[in-house]
Amino acid sequence: MTTFKDFLSSNSEDPIMESYSEKIISNKLDRDRRKKYEQILKEEYNVSKEEQKAESFSLKKWMSIAASVIVLAGSFYFLNQPTKTSPKELAQAEIAELHIMADQSVMRKGAADFEEIRKQANHFYVNGDYQNALEQWQLLEADQKTNERDYLYKGICYLKLGDSTRALEVLEKIESAKGFELEWNWVIALAHLDTNSTDKAHIHLSKLISEGKYKVAEAKQLIEAI
Amino acid sequence: MNIRKATITQLSTSEKKNFGLEESEFNTMLAHMQAGDDRLFEKVFLSHFKDCMNYLKNSYKSSQSEAYDASMDALLAFRKRMLEGKVKYGNMRFLFTKMASQYLMASKKKSTSEYLEIKDLRLDDQELDNDVMKAFDKAWEKLPHENKNVLEQFYYKKTPLKMIAATKNITEAAMRKQKQRSMEKLKKYLLEHLPSA
Structure with missing residues (x-):
């Protein structure tokens, strides 16, 4: 199996080495392209890999806030009805x-x-x-x-x-x-x-x-x- | 070029199957890509990236990050296949989501013989650790534009040496030497940046 060390030390153009060269260069250029796409997706389409994670964090955050509000409401007991977003x-x-x-x-x-x-x-x-x-x-x-x-x-x-x-x-x-x-x-x-x-x-x-x-x-x- | 943006109900069946593109627009996009201009490809495919992710999430109950990675792998592979002339106008939406599904399956280690066909398309990062990749990034950055161009044309875009030579108005033998020198230079810079070197 060709390794990275073989690649560095070889000057030959045999098919195995050429295939490895192709692989390592493609890997680099694909990584660059991936980064570029990731940036465009994030900036122009608001799509990111961690979106769901962010959402769940946001949900936790909101749940914490909601819990705090309920506790406060209980303390002052004049807020005895939960607020509801209107259809409008x-x-x-x-x-x-x-x-x-x-x-x-x-x-x-x-x-x-x-x-x-x-x-x-x-x-x-x-x-x-x-x-x-x-x-x-x-x-x-x-x-x-x-x-x-x-x-x-x-x-x-x-x-x-x-x-x-x-x-x-x-x-x-x-x-x-x-x-x-x-x-x-x-x-x-x-x-x-x-x-x-x-x-x-x-x-x-x-x-x-x-x-x-x-x-x-x-x-x-x-x-x-x- | 006029990029068509339409609601799904306003498109013809073939346009729906091909990300809103007419056949002539697809051919123009391909010609641009072959000339090194990916802007239209990026507009068309990145605008449908989320649809692909949603399909994976709904059909396979995959997580956001799994769907994202599989769609990204598929996007890179799909682009390569287009440049190799392996994707024709017909039902790109289906092909793209199918490819993304296969990447997702492979990533979930449900890989069986039916998914083996995509193995040659996958980036095999396991052999290259982070230090090597960082060194490669630095070496590549240091490499003169002309050398990068030759290596990219030959190894990444798979342009035959004869054709690269023709565009530079030199012989194929001279082009081969230039390619060898570019590779030697890249390896030299790589050795300079490897931690163990």
Whole structure:
């Protein structure tokens, strides 16, 4: 078996030594590449090897804090009811996360002029400029060129801008949203929660759970909160 | 190049199977990689890294770190296979997750004959202890760019000497000597940095 010492002392180019050279150089360059990927994953995608460990530490930390709070509450006994995050607060937290969907927006095909406006709208939308995105979609709507997907994204924009009532008005126009029913159910559920219409939100969240494909865990969590 | 970013419901079946890429985009990505530009590959694959990890965690009940390592091993191996022309446009998502699953199985020591095919792809760090790897890092850093380039082209990218020689406008024999000199220089620097040297 070739060892590292053999590698250092040999000057030959026999296949075994060449294979070892390849292995040791590849090892070095793969390690470098791995480090680079690790850095990108951490900085750009918030993915790291120790994520779960961090989460469990965080959970322990929160449990400790919760225990301290309970002890303190017991001491003063005027805090006799546990605090509960309201559905509206949970919905707002989820609305803040909706950028994931926005980042995955795609340019779609259509008539040239309208396509350009739609591209602009998508561009603003993907970059989180919801006000400008809405203005572009208003132009399409004025020309009756708004399609169902535009309405979905418009609804998200209104949610992002904190106008759930307008979001609902837009989202309710596309009840038969073909191809993105699950996303629509999720977004409209958040809009209903944000306007405290928990019964209506429940209907859409239940649909997501029964479909079992999209935002199932999140939907269950929200239903529990309701 | 326009990197398509789409919700899963907006993609065609073949795009879904290929991380949102159309065949022409896949070919462009491959051409860029072969020219030494990995940016598109990194964007596409690193953006799906978490999906792969989640698949491993859900399907095999693996831990975060196990899923991370297996996905990373698969990513490095997948890249190599792409450069070797062994990955075609078809169902990259399936191939990638399958490869990651195999790395995970191997790491869990459930290795049986069905997983032997990945052994040649694994980094075999056991033979190289930390001191050697640190020395190698220092030696490599010290090595002039030209020498690094030759060794990387030949041993890592597996470019034939004849082709490397052609890009440098020298003969194959001259290229071979340059490669030998680069390797000698690397070994010399290695010896300087090894603790026992």
